[in-house]
Amino acid sequence: MSAESNQEIDIMHGLKTVLAQIEAAVSRRSKDLPQVAPRLVAVSKIKPAALIIQAYEGGQRHFGENYVNELAEKACDPQILEKCKEIKWHFIGHLQTNKINKLLGSPGLFMVETIDSEKLADNVNKQWVKYRKDEEKLKIMVQVNTSGEEAKNGIEPSESPKLVEHVLKNCPNLDFVGLMTIGQYDYDTSKGPNPDFLTLAKCRQEVCQKLNLDINNVELSMGMSCDFEHAIELGATTVRVGSNIFGARPPKKA
Numbered sequence: 001m002s003a004e005s006n007q008e009i010d011i012m013h014g015l016k017t018v019l020a021q022i023e024a025a026v027s028r029r030s031k032d033l034p035q036v037a038p039r040l041v042a043v044s045k046i047k048p049a050a051l052i053i054q055a056y057e058g059g060q061r062h063f064g065e066n067y068v069n070e071l072a073e074k075a076c077d078p079q080i081l082e083k084c085k086e087i088k089w090h091f092i093g094h095l096q097t098n099k100i101n102k103l104l105g106s107p108g109l110f111m112v113e114t115i116d117s118e119k120l121a122d123n124v125n126k127q128w129v130k131y132r133k134d135e136e137k138l139k140i141m142v143q144v145n146t147s148g149e150e151a152k153n154g155i156e157p158s159e160s161p162k163l164v165e166h167v168l169k170n171c172p173n174l175d176f177v178g179l180m181t182i183g184q185y186d187y188d189t190s191k192g193p194n195p196d197f198l199t200l201a202k203c204r205q206e207v208c209q210k211l212n213l214d215i216n217n218v219e220l221s222m223g224m225s226c227d228f229e230h231a232i233e234l235g236a237t238t239v240r241v242g243s244n245i246f247g248a249r250p251p252k253k254a
């Protein structure tokens with residue numbers, strides 16, 4: 001068997017396993033949570049276009065990248081453009097002002113999950129006019145720094161209603177769809193529910209109360225390979241899973 005068909009089997013296996021785990025986690029979810037079926041964003045960073053195409057052909061539509069250059073390159077890849085016509089890209093990394101145009105011009109951009117300041121919201125709102133089709137708004141999430149770690153991006157939890165209000169009032173080209181967090185890695189769930197996920201759910205409550213929004217219309221993007229099932233049990237509506245689908249990435253260089 002060639003290496004390529006081996007990879008294909010692995011990706012399909014990874015994808016099916018994750019989808020089955022998502023379904024099982026939904027059934028364990030507390031009944032008082034909004035019963036929104038979670039969306040799987042397959043995080044394809046560092047992985048080549050060929051593997052994205054395999055996952056797409058296996059039925060996956062939402063993909064996530066955390067570097068603008070990498071997302072733009074993959075979104076413009078001729079093979080992906082030809083074979084993945086309904087691909088939906090999620091940007092899940094830190095967005096620098098000088099990369100906004102490159103990101104917004106990427107074909108298939110579906111959502112920017114990492115809006116974390118009024119200035120960034122204003123910039124994206126303004127630039128989107130150049131790229132939108134049929135006056136469609138750009139879906140965005142507000143990124144919250146739930147763990148208080150300095151190295152993590154995102155707005156303070158207590159500031160989230162204010163930023164969401166700003167988007168709703170002052171950014172007519174943006175469609176606010178929810179809140180996103182990364183949270184601390186390797187949290188030990190034997191100690192109880194992950195406090196980052198609880199904090200994000202609490203932020204949603206506050207945002208909805210203060211701004212009079214229906215909680216069923218405000219998403220929570222939380223959970224990665226190591227903890228997406230736990231995140232779904234606590235109400236995640238978007239999970240971002242990379243290595244469980246595409247295989248482990250090489251460790252980051254220190």
Ligand SMILES: *Cc1c(COP(=O)(O)O)cnc(C)c1O
Binds near residue numbers: 243
């Ligand atoms: C890499 C990444 C993920 C996915 O991580 P895995 O552990 O591979 O599932 C999710 N969210 C963000 C923001 C990421 O950068």
